[in-house]
Amino acid sequence: MELVLSGDARTIYSRLVDAISKKAGIAEALEELKSLKPLSSAEEILRRQEEVRRKMELAARVSISDLSSLERFRIGRRFFEDRVFVARDDGEYEKAVRLNVCEVVREDERVERYAINLSDFVSDISLSEFAPELIVEALMSNIDTLKRLARLEQELHGKSELSGILSELEDIREAHKKVKMFDEAERIALDLQERINREVEERLAEIKLTLTADELLKMVGEGRVAGEIESEIERVISKYEEELHELGIYDSVFHRSYPVRIDTEALKNAVDRVRESYALDYYLRCRKIAGKIDLERLNERVEHYRRLSLYRALIDLKFAFPEVGCGTAFINGVNLFISNPQPVSYCIGENSLFPHSEGAVILTGANSGGKTSLLDLICQISILFHMGLPVNAERAECAVYDEIFYFRRKRSSYGSGAFERALKSLVRAISGNGRKLILIDEFEAITEPGAGARILATLLEVASRKGHHVVLVSHLGEEFAGLDFIRIDGIEAKGLDENFNLIVDRQPVFGRIGRSTPELIVERLMEKSRGEVKEIFSKLLRRFGQE
Numbered sequence: 257m258e259l260v261l262s263g264d265a266r267t268i269y270s271r272l273v274d275a276i277s278k279k280a281g282i283a284e285a286l287e288e289l290k291s292l293k294p295l296s297s298a299e300e301i302l303r304r305q306e307e308v309r310r311k312m313e314l315a316a317r318v319s320i321s322d323l324s325s326l327e328r329f330r331i332g333r334r335f336f337e338d339r340v341f342v343a344r345d346d347g348e349y350e351k352a353v354r355l356n357v358c359e360v361v362r363e364d365e366r367v368e369r370y371a372i373n374l375s376d377f378v379s380d381i382s383l384s385e386f387a388p389e390l391i392v393e394a395l396m397s398n399i400d401t402l403k404r405l406a407r408l409e410q411e412l413h414g415k416s417e418l419s420g421i422l423s424e425l426e427d428i429r430e431a432h433k434k435v436k437m438f439d440e441a442e443r444i445a446l447d448l449q450e451r452i453n454r455e456v457e458e459r460l461a462e463i464k465l466t467l468t469a470d471e472l473l474k475m476v477g478e479g480r481v482a483g484e485i486e487s488e489i490e491r492v493i494s495k496y497e498e499e500l501h502e503l504g505i506y507d508s509v510f511h512r513s514y515p516v517r518i519d520t521e522a523l524k525n526a527v528d529r530v531r532e533s534y535a536l537d538y539y540l541r542c543r544k545i546a547g548k549i550d551l552e553r554l555n556e557r558v559e560h561y562r563r564l565s566l567y568r569a570l571i572d573l574k575f576a577f578p579e580v581g582c583g584t585a586f587i588n589g590v591n592l593f594i595s596n597p598q599p600v601s602y603c604i605g606e607n608s609l610f611p612h613s614e615g616a617v618i619l620t621g622a623n624s625g626g627k628t629s630l631l632d633l634i635c636q637i638s639i640l641f642h643m644g645l646p647v648n649a650e651r652a653e654c655a656v657y658d659e660i661f662y663f664r665r666k667r668s669s670y671g672s673g674a675f676e677r678a679l680k681s682l683v684r685a686i687s688g689n690g691r692k693l694i695l696i697d698e699f700e701a702i703t704e705p706g707a708g709a710r711i712l713a714t715l716l717e718v719a720s721r722k723g724h725h726v727v728l729v730s731h732l733g734e735e736f737a738g739l740d741f742i743r744i745d746g747i748e749a750k751g752l753d754e755n756f757n758l759i760v761d762r763q764p765v766f767g768r769i770g771r772s773t774p775e776l777i778v779e780r781l782m783e784k785s786r787g788e789v790k791e792i793f794s795k796l797l798r799r800f801g802q803e
């Protein structure tokens with residue numbers, strides 16, 4: 257059963273998911289977090305907590321960078337001109353054509369011109385049988401991930417079958433490099449062409465310099481210049497062509513004239529011939545490896561480990577697993593939406609952490625004291641608990657609710673109509689089935705003594721009787737004295753700092769109305785003014801007995 261998030265609780269949930277997954281810094285952490293929907297049964301939450309604990313134990317043994325450097329394996333697509341498949345019936349034909357990696361023919365067609373006749377080898381029509389080179393290439397081009405996966409699995413589970421695959425890939429590495437070089441043959445030849453021409457030019461310049469004018473004229477006279485130049489070109493080309501021997505190419509692939517140019521046709525023929533002689537052996541070696549690996553499952557493993565980054569982040573955040581209780585209570589909760597927050601401890605309903613058990617609380621206090629932020633914090637902790645996750649507090653005890661109902665005050669809450677809107681939202685929150693946590697920030701500016709207090713007291717009584725927990729921000733305080741199901745807490749200003757800004761203690765005082773602090777405001781105004789205005793403020797301050 258899923259927990260219902262109403263009103264601004266949904267926004268808090270989104271911001272929460274965002275803030276935590278940012279700590280992990282990996283997209284899959286967000287996916288994982290989103291998959292942990294908030295639950296509304298104690299049994300399910302406890303089961304989820306167990307699962308989360310287990311994953312956190314695994315994650316404790318790796319680092320975020322171990323996990324973030326794992327990359328998915330991607331298969332490139334290519335058409336292999338060197339192979340053919342002879343289909344025995346229409347079904348095979350269509351399936352093989354759909355793979356789109358090689359020529360597919362019917363039985364009566366000629367197949368001699370192909371280096372590989374797949375029908376001699378394949379047991380099914382699949383990529384790993386038809387083009388296993390693509391799978392090996394996907395592994396080779398992401399070999400670091402494969403090594404890391406093998407190491408992670410070895411560390412976490414004491415074994416990994418990937419070590420075997422890694423050593424087979426090591427054996428095939430040289431062959432793989434050579435096959436890749438065939439694709440690069442033209443680029444290699446172009447590079448050689450440039451180096452040949454540069455050396456030929458240097459050699460000719462040297463010859464010119466070492467000959468005297470007489471010798472040169474004599475050679476021209478005897479028709480020996482062309483011969484000399486030709487043999488120099490031949491010498492340089494032969495020297496550089498040796499570099500192609502590594503590819504198995506022994507043919508001449510450059511025209512013997514100046515400037516030296518690649519003989520494109522000779523190069524293509526030579527490459528095709530050598531490639532063909534390699535093709536079958538390389539295909540068979542790749543097929544052996546591809547038969548042992550399922551790339552889709554391997555990618556699932558990559559995803560699984562990348563998702564583990566969420567649990568690593570939770571460890572780094574030093575969150576604590578809450579106990580399941582009757583009320584919501586926490587010690588030193590840290591608001592995830594504020595940088596460097598002052599930790600705050602709080603409770604609503606029966607709990608074992610504080611000697612307070614009221615299920616309805618009115619939160620009062622200084623302007624900008626942190627009342628909205630405290631409602632946010634309560635909401636954050638309760639949502640994380642319902643997700644089965646550790647929460648942002650040193651210790652916590654949480655009640656299981658069916659719904660969290662949060663109304664954050666909007667700017668439009670002031671003025672006419674605001675009272676009606678606020679009343680409607682509160683009544684809507686209280687009504688209906690299920691146990692609810694109700695957080696209301698709307699009454700702060702719109703309630704007035706008298707009628708407001710009577711309405712609130714009645715509504716809170718109904719809510720309490722229904723077993724809901726309510727925290728409501730309001731100015732009103734005194735009017736509720738004597739109602740034992742309501743607690744009134746206050747956030748207070750402690751004084752002014754050296755720049756005459758209010759110093760607020762964000763920790764509410766339980767059971768005490770937040771002292772309004774006009775004397776501090778007056779003092780602040782006095783310090784910031786001059787002349788007659790300052791004197792008037794100073795007079796006001798004396799009335800507060802401060803001077």
Ligand SMILES: Nc1ncnc2c1ncn2[C@@H]1O[C@H](COP(=O)(O)OP(=O)(O)OP(=O)(O)O)[C@@H](O)[C@H]1O
Nearest residue numbers: 594596597598622623624625626627628629630762
């Ligand atoms: N625990 C905390 N630690 C540090 N800063 C905080 C904390 N709680 C609130 N603040 C900061 O105090 C400022 C006011 O907070 P908030 O809006 O929650 O107060 P408020 O009492 O709801 O104000 P208002 O009088 O407008 O209703 C914000 O800038 C917030 O970041």
